[in-house]
Amino acid sequence: MTDKIYSTNAYAREMPATVTGVDADDGRLLLDATVFYPGGGGQPHDTGALWIGDDRLAVTRVTADSDGVWHWVDGSLPAVGTSLRGAIDWERRYRLMQTHTAMHALCGVVWNRYQSPVTGGDMKPGEGRLDFELPQWDPEDKEPLQRELNEHIARSLPVEVSFLPRGEADRDPSLIRTKVSLLPPGLRQVRVIDIVGLDRQADGGTHVSSTGEVGTVTVAKIESKGRGFRRIRLVIG
Numbered sequence: 001m002t003d004k005i006y007s008t009n010a011y012a013r014e015m016p017a018t019v020t021g022v023d024a025d026d027g028r029l030l031l032d033a034t035v036f037y038p039g040g041g042g043q044p045h046d047t048g049a050l051w052i053g054d055d056r057l058a059v060t061r062v063t064a065d066s067d068g069v070w071h072w073v074d075g076s077l078p079a080v081g082t083s084l085r086g087a088i089d090w091e092r093r094y095r096l097m098q099t100h101t102a103m104h105a106l107c108g109v110v111w112n113r114y115q116s117p118v119t120g121g122d123m124k125p126g127e128g129r130l131d132f133e134l135p136q137w138d139p140e141d142k143e144p145l146q147r148e149l150n151e152h153i154a155r156s157l158p159v160e161v162s163f164l165p166r167g168e169a170d171r172d173p174s175l176i177r178t179k180v181s182l183l184p185p186g187l188r189q190v191r192v193i194d195i196v197g198l199d200r201q202a203d204g205g206t207h208v209s210s211t212g213e214v215g216t217v218t219v220a221k222i223e224s225k226g227r228g229f230r231r232i233r234l235v236i237g
């Protein structure tokens with residue numbers, strides 16, 4: 001299995017690693033450790049490069065399965081056992097960390113106001129959208145919602161990562177903010193992201209360590225997605 005460095009240290013941009021598997025058909029490598037996020041929970045995978053000495057292999061895609069984290073690369077594949085160095089496109093990833101954190105803050109604010117669960121979401125660097133079941137929405141609520149969101153963010157709330165045994169997580173339904181639990185059945189440990197005092201939920205993605213790093217958030221648009229459902233679009237920075 002790959003040591004998933006991004007899971008405990010979102011700020012790690014580089015790592016030394018050893019190739020532990022090669023899939024020549026798909027042009028992808030399994031590594032013993034990685035800072036590359038494989039995507040999931042609405043957050044896209046990282047991009048970047050692997051370096052073998054001065055030779056650069058562009059990482060165009062990252063995925064995870066039961067074998068570990070696969071790095072899809074352009075160019076000729078190194079052999080199992082090769083030592084290399086990996087580096088993510090940090091500017092893009094940091095923007096995604098800010099965006100992802102802002103989306104959790106929005107979840108918290110919407111939950112506090114309406115107790116509404118999330119039904120879907122997506123993000124790209126600097127922009128995110130979340131869908132809520134929000135029957136009691138009034139268009140007049142947009143400005144106060146944006147103000148409240150920015151007030152929480154400006155308080156520089158700590159964003160903490162912890163791990164809970166599966167049984168404990170299953171006994172705390174508030175950890176699952178999506179309408180349907182997305183926790184894979186075989187998962188034994190659940191990673192929890194806590195924006196202290198605002199939003200706590202099970203999550204695999206990467207976030208900044210304080211909401212102060214998010215900056216200003218604009219509620220760009222609120223669309224109706226059918227009766228009782230709203231899509232909220234955020235722009236960060």
Ligand SMILES: [Zn+2]
Binds near residue numbers: 041100104203205
């Ligand atoms: Zn999340």
